[in-house]
Amino acid sequence: MASVQPLRRTTTESDTISEEETQTLRPWSVIVWDDPVTPMSVVVIIFRKIFGYPNAKATKLMMTVHHEGKAIVWSGERERAETYCVKLHVAGLQATIEQDN
């Protein structure tokens, strides 16, 4: 009768997340930058449309952009951050992504 091969690995080496993997796991932020020409109500409605935010949250983020020059409007996986950033560009807002420190 054939013996069953062990199924469990014998080391825990791969349980340790490498520095490179840790870097990848840090969230990416979508940042919207202020400009002197875009009407405030346009920024609010674009945030509502793209992120599905309620009016109060969209307005608060718009005010942060207006007063501080920029605001982090979303954080998470890189692919989604890039997608949101593209949508913001298509909507005519200046946006960038960066990985959190």
Added chain:
Amino acid sequence: MSKNRIFIRRRDGRIEVRLNEHGRNLVRQFAEDVVAAENDIDHAWHRQLQAPIDPSRDIDDPVSMLARQKSTASNAELVVLSVDEEFINDGEGWAWLMTLQVALRSLALNEGLLSEDALAKADEGTLVEVHSLQQLLFELAECLS
């Protein structure tokens, strides 16, 4: 009050566009500029439309860049197609809003209007264009919200 508005939401959900010929020509001109800028690397607005989304890299992921280029040009083309309509639907309304916002931002960047001071010193012709776009955007945003 609705007498003075440019965009009016009708009961059936459509958006009535009360633009005169000058207003429609203005929208058409900006939409055509956005389409041209996406396709022509020598267009004055082309660089404004290609800003990288990740400043740590020189260029964007080609897929992201293509998605942005296609969506921006598609919105602007939809505006060109619907600019003479008396009524537009929600999708067209959003295409109008995004295209006019892209045009406003491209115009501002191209003219160096990056601060309130620069805006105050802008020439009369540029200011008229900026204010016209702002008025259209403001009223469209109100109608779509």
